[in-house]
Amino acid sequence: MSELAAEDAAVTASAIAEPRTRLIYRHTLWVRSWHWINALSLLLLLLSGLQIFNADPQLSWGMTTNFDHPLVSIDSAGDGPRMRGVTTVFGHPFDTTGVLGASKGADGQPEDRAFPRWATIPSLRDLGAGRHWHFLFAWIFVLNGAFFVAYTLWSRHLKRDLWPTVEDLKSIPASIWEHIRLKHAEGEAATRYNVLQKLAYLVVLYGLLPLMLLTGLTMSPGMDAAFPGLLWVFGGRQSARTIHFLSASSIVIFFLIHIFEVFAAGLFNEMRSIVTGYFAVKTTAPARVASEGAGE
Amino acid sequence: MIRSMFNRRRVAALIAASGAAALGACDQIADDDKVARAVGSAEVLTRKAQRLILSPGQLAPEYKESEISRFFKPNGSTDPDSDAYVALRDAGFRDWKLEVAGLVEHPLSLSLDQLRALPSRTQITRHDCVEGWSCIGKWKGAKLGDLLARAKLKPQAKYIVFHCADSLGDAGDGSDDYYESIGLADAFHPQTILAYDMNDAPLEVPHGAPIRLRVERHLGYKQAKYVMKLEAVASLDHLHGGHGGYWEDRGYEWYGGI
Numbered sequence: 001m002s003e004l005a006a007e008d009a010a011v012t013a014s015a016i017a018e019p020r021t022r023l024i025y026r027h028t029l030w031v032r033s034w035h036w037i038n039a040l041s042l043l044l045l046l047l048s049g050l051q052i053f054n055a056d057p058q059l060s061w062g063m064t065t066n067f068d069h070p071l072v073s074i075d076s077a078g079d080g081p082r083m084r085g086v087t088t089v090f091g092h093p094f095d096t097t098g099v100l101g102a103s104k105g106a107d108g109q110p111e112d113r114a115f116p117r118w119a120t121i122p123s124l125r126d127l128g129a130g131r132h133w134h135f136l137f138a139w140i141f142v143l144n145g146a147f148f149v150a151y152t153l154w155s156r157h158l159k160r161d162l163w164p165t166v167e168d169l170k171s172i173p174a175s176i177w178e179h180i181r182l183k184h185a186e187g188e189a190a191t192r193y194n195v196l197q198k199l200a201y202l203v204v205l206y207g208l209l210p211l212m213l214l215t216g217l218t219m220s221p222g223m224d225a226a227f228p229g230l231l232w233v234f235g236g237r238q239s240a241r242t243i244h245f246l247s248a249s250s251i252v253i254f255f256l257i258h259i260f261e262v263f264a265a266g267l268f269n270e271m272r273s274i275v276t277g278y279f280a281v282k283t284t285a286p287a288r289v290a291s292e293g294a295g296e
Numbered sequence: 297m298i299r300s301m302f303n304r305r306r307v308a309a310l311i312a313a314s315g316a317a318a319l320g321a322c323d324q325i326a327d328d329d330k331v332a333r334a335v336g337s338a339e340v341l342t343r344k345a346q347r348l349i350l351s352p353g354q355l356a357p358e359y360k361e362s363e364i365s366r367f368f369k370p371n372g373s374t375d376p377d378s379d380a381y382v383a384l385r386d387a388g389f390r391d392w393k394l395e396v397a398g399l400v401e402h403p404l405s406l407s408l409d410q411l412r413a414l415p416s417r418t419q420i421t422r423h424d425c426v427e428g429w430s431c432i433g434k435w436k437g438a439k440l441g442d443l444l445a446r447a448k449l450k451p452q453a454k455y456i457v458f459h460c461a462d463s464l465g466d467a468g469d470g471s472d473d474y475y476e477s478i479g480l481a482d483a484f485h486p487q488t489i490l491a492y493d494m495n496d497a498p499l500e501v502p503h504g505a506p507i508r509l510r511v512e513r514h515l516g517y518k519q520a521k522y523v524m525k526l527e528a529v530a531s532l533d534h535l536h537g538g539h540g541g542y543w544e545d546r547g548y549e550w551y552g553g554i
Binding site: 052053055056058063064065067068126127128129131132133135136138139219220221222223224225226228231237238241 | 332335336337338339341342346349350354355356357359363365367369422424425426427428429430431432512513514515543546547548549552553554
């Protein structure tokens, strides 16, 4: 199955028009299905995860919780309309009223909660329901992800499209400069992922997402009995919880850049390719389809 | 199992729920009872998967004396105020008796001294609250498996229920009394004990005096405090809300391994 290789679709009509574009089949149905199930799962995992975090809004390092000096804690101070949200990072307090620590409740009055209503599933405080949503979508995420990893190996998607070549690695400085100028590849180069894109996808797919799963499992007392090595790898249950949080934050940053790039590279074309599979590439040389051209 | 979990109606409810949740209408959806049950059905998958991975005798990690938490957070009830409990507490639990009843051949009634005379186990284990925090404590207690062998379970017995002296609400009619339940695999697990000592001293009131359950490999809400009575039962349906525990009746999973 050719992922990014040019499998031309017949675009005889557009080949005649200027500028010449041709549609290539960029994403297979498998990749598109995985992408959207994964996107939905990650969104629901994030929002239900913040609900779970709200039940104990602090992060520690090690096996147990350091109640006196957590690395990060989100608290509230004061009552009623004067309630303030205070986020403490490495001992330094920051006023985060309105977003972290204290934000509007269902009745419009300030409420003592770490992440605000709009960032949690369900919006009201409900740890039990948050856990149900989290674990259901964790299963969907894992099964979908296991399928995807197997697919990238079997279809050679990993080797052919995601793994950077030596030339790719040499072009990192040039690629950074292109990204800074928001310049996007055209022509033949646009049929492939650029090197920064490849590295970002590899880090997320084979780094951060498996890390989310493993640190998540380390928080389970049942899994710790089955695989005590998990605790050793991550430096303890509370460390695993902290890494889970930081890794999720990194995925949110990836998501924001991903969305930014979609807009920068052309929202319509990018969305068409991840929904239908077809991606339009501008051609500078006379397009092959044009020379094969149907009757003018 | 797969068929019953993923029947068409549940799948439809899930797809509808996911789609709508993504659109930001998650509240009405999440509050809907049917959807809540469908979403919670993944618990079955989690329990079966963990039971598959986890052999019955596999021990929870144990820790060194130096790793014991200097502060162990008391949570839930920390000072039960029923007249009966207060009277027992004020008398140093001299008159306290643990009742072992239900589907057993030999119902028992044991004083604290009698319980202390039973085969015991000492372990330093980690307590993981469902909220997210963890503390390490040292526990000494009577091995539940030995106690149940003495009472001799009837063949119909499938669960052990722990009835407690505390209430988490103020209903006053017993409907919010704390209780918990575990299956027989966990009841006969070597680390499952009725702990009367914590960190080499008699268990204190905030931690569940005179005894609390330690069922390692499970979250904190399974570790029932202020245990007064054990009951062997064939089903959990007739107890309180029918889900096998105070928090389970309020939406938590019965399987507390994750």
